Amino acid sequence: MRFKTIHEVLAWTGSFHQHLAEEYQRLSSGEPRERLRLLLQYLADHERALQQALAAYCNGTHDGALETWYDAAPDVPLPTPPGTLLEATQADAIMMLVQSALTFHDTVIELYSKLAAIAPNETIREIFENLCALENHEKLRLVRATTAMEDC
Secondary structure, three states, rough: EEEEEHHHHHHHHHHHHHHHHHHHHHHHHOOOOOOHHHHHHHHHHHHHHHHHHHHHHHHHOOOOOHEEEEOOOOOOOOHHHHHHHHHHHOOOHHHHHHHHHHHHHHHHHHHHHHHHHOOOOOHHHHHHHHHHHHHHHHHHHHHHHHHHHHOO
């Protein structure tokens, strides 16, 4: 994956979150098992919230920083959610589904970390460090919520 501007990196990440939300929603709509359906709906809402947070971040004031060009952004492999999610729902493995969701977060965190490490200036580094912190916070929130769901 090669990006041109920071805005394009964030657009890709937003699309990734949107794609996951759609997959979770699609799987939840046909899921007869209540706990699994509730988890899938929670994950869909979680991904939509991340996508909206990114959109709001992009619309914030960054003094043109989002138009900064990266000559060679690192390649980060995109996980393939449909197969992984389908296997998890068919096996009724809630923890497997949660682990997949955490892997998706880790993919985005890895991308942001790599981009922060090669940032051309302090402002850009801070943008990616802040986004990394957001993803880590949301990952922890997901763990807490799904752990509470397991306790029920």
